[in-house]
Amino acid sequence: MTEVEAKKPQESLQDRLNQVVELLNKHKLVEDLAHRQEGQHQGLVENLVHRQNLAELQRKLDDLHPADIAHILESLPLDDRLTVWQLVKAERDGDILLEVSDAVRETLIADMDDHEILAAAKEMDADELADLAPELPRDVVHELMETLDAQQRERVRSALSYEEDQVGALMDFEMVTIRDDVSLEVVLRYLRRLKELPGHTDKLFVVDYDGVLKGVLPIKRLLVNDPDKDVAEVMATDPVTFQPDEDGYDAAQAFERYDLISAPVVDKNGKLIGRLTIDEMVDLIREESESEVLSMAGLREEEDIFASVWKSVRNRWTWLATNLITAFIASRVIGLFEGSIEKLVALAALMPIVAGIGGNSGNQTITMIVRAIALDQVQASNASRLLRKEVGVSLVNGLVWGGVIGIVAYYLYGNWELGLVMTAAMTLNLLLAAMAGVIIPMTLLRMGRDPAMGSSVLITAMTDSGGFFIFLGLATLFLM
Template sequence: MTEENNENQDQNLETKLQKIVYLLQRYKLVEGFVRLQDAPEPELIESIIQKQNLANLRGELDKLHPADIARILEMLPLEDRLIIWRLVKSEYDGEVLLEVSDAVRQSLIEDMDNKELVAAAEQLDADEIADLAPDLPSDVMENVFQALPMEERQQLRAAMSYPEDAVGALMDFDVITVREDVRIEVVLRYLRRLSELPDHTDQLFVVDRDEHLKGVLLLNQLLISDPESIVTQVMTPKVVKFLPDNKAEQATQAFERYDLVTAAVVSPEGKLLGRVTVNAVIDFMREKADLEARNQVGLSEEEDLFAPVWKSVRNRWAWLAINLVTAFIASRVIGLFEDSIEKLVALAALMPIIAGVGGNCGNQTITMIVRALALGHVNQDSTLKLITKEIGVSIVNGIIWGTVVGLFTYAIYQNIQLGLVMALAMLLNLLLAAFVGVLIPITRLKFGRDPALGSSVMITAVTDSGGFFIFLGLATLLLL
């Protein structure tokens, strides 16, 4: 937490960031100067001025929360980023590594030696180490593993065994457990003996001798209840709980729906394994939203803003290749009708309108359906109803916008038949867009795929090639 005396939270942070960037520039300026000037005693100048500059920078950094340091590192080009990174106090290393994006994390880890990495990892909890594990060299992980006490070793092994989108990957092990037959007063005394409670503790978990979860004791309940009463009288037996194999998305929705702060994770036999906290859920939501935004345009990973060009090219190439293939197909569809275009060249100028508006309508439909699927608002029976409704919308849109493009065409080319063909092609392509726009995400889901991923590219491919075919085909049939 940061001290904010009645000041705007963000502006305060912004000021600190600017100060650091300013100090960094000064440091680099002097360094450049010393090198350029070929000064008689460069080491001396450097040692006096630069030591002061670095000390100032370090002082500013020490005042920041690790998450804010992470943000600064994200903002800086690689060279500057590493200057700052080397100044961060080593107790923060682990947390900063957790906070930065995958891309920036790689650049930081490459700058550290194995000893530093092991030290950084050892500051973290088992579940946090598991989050870093994919980016750490295997010999570092080996050392970290050896250094852990037995219990945490097991936890680390467990945490690493779950796929990224499972509840198990969000789970941590910071649970406080109590027995159901003790008095509240005893619980209070037990807590008072602890040096601190885990972050986000809003409830204690009530378990029996075999660690089976019996209920939860909400701190809110604990605080208002009579110290003489027994845990069973005060605890909540109805508990929202998850299996580690449940989808993380499921947990997210439960947290949203039931306004949870923490929730228990249990084994299939009902043994308490750990808990999920709301901050893990928020991080997951943010990452998922990012992933979806990137997927829509085919960025395969989080990209370091200042990544080398070749890395960026690699990150983006797959989608462009797919896009190119669909563009080639559309191009060949047009190629089929080259004779028609030669006879009536206006067709070439008009055809992108049909394809473009079709793509836009199709994407509107897909966005609606994907959202409804994600929130669980669609069931088996609704598919037909949804198609019917989207077809209805398309007919109305087709008539309205078909008329508009028909009139536009007539105004420019003074050709009534051509205007009618445009209007009809528009209507037909919008119907195609609606039909495919409902079917693509629902079919993808049925086959266990993510309905959002790639749907936009698919619908655009269909409405492009389909739109060209419909329009040029109609024109060939009716006009030539």
């Protein structure tokens, strides 16, 4: 894709978004007027104002970086979004489509005809095409593949053969390769002939005649070393490399850890097949932490905040349904003790405290553990130690806060035994919360599932049912 030099924004992004919204509102106001006076032969004037507004909006958009337009599109409700989208110059469509989130991209593509999609896609590189392909109509993809040369087509196919978070799907093909038996002077002359270097070129890839990677030549070394030296003398022979079937998130962590900007991807025989760059990795890091937040709250995927009600319902229903079942179980636990509640109605008022504090404390624990798992800090060998620590924390909290609430219960209901039961139940439920907070994510991990997945719903289910059972059970044993 053509590279756009980012210019210093004169205004903040927020300002620019507000300006676009303002222009859109003007535009709608005029459209409203025009609509109301239709048939009154006054349309002409309004139409003119209307067009001026749109022209001003278009000028504004033409000045913006594609990433900024993408951000504006994401922040606009669907109708405004499409108005802006239609004003964007056709040759920038591709750049912008690559910048927006999947959910928003879908709404934009739905608004384009096949011809427009083809035009936007034609300027893309193989890896960009592969990113986009799964969301395009099947016949458009087919037509697109026809227009590519054999190498490009092969690259798109290869990228499509990997899962979207595998290295093979994340790599691009813009490598500058050199041989190791030439001098740096030759390399410098070769680069000059290229006229342009791919973005994020911080190193050149040194390959032999079979395309096998022999090392990398960091640009820094190229610049500071004597031009008469050979590449072989100066190159790094043991660079960090990746394989196409590696997990992209692991690669991102390596980029972060070793401060990489680009890195070669090689196949099993050591042949150079692509490269990873920091910009893709940053996107991945951001996405990963987003999906963690979302899945803890029981959302299936990133949601276009302006998605239709219907789409949102679908995105959220799985965990709501799960929650319905767990809430029903908690309700049946209470049902077991209806006799006790009838005798001592204070139990009904106090039981949500036990369950609620347990849920909150359990959520703190599980959030900690899910984070530590995501950062690879937790393994089987230290699980029991973590468990001991969390149990210690909950014991302290249970005795302190359980004690406080026990005293409050005594004052409210004048029943010191009730206060004692309250304190004991709080302590036990916090212990349960601590154990569940460690064991649930560790078990999900061992089962090969995402430990963040609905963890908040699961832990709350445990502490609700458990809390009701412990509190009402103790009350029935000691107070009835």
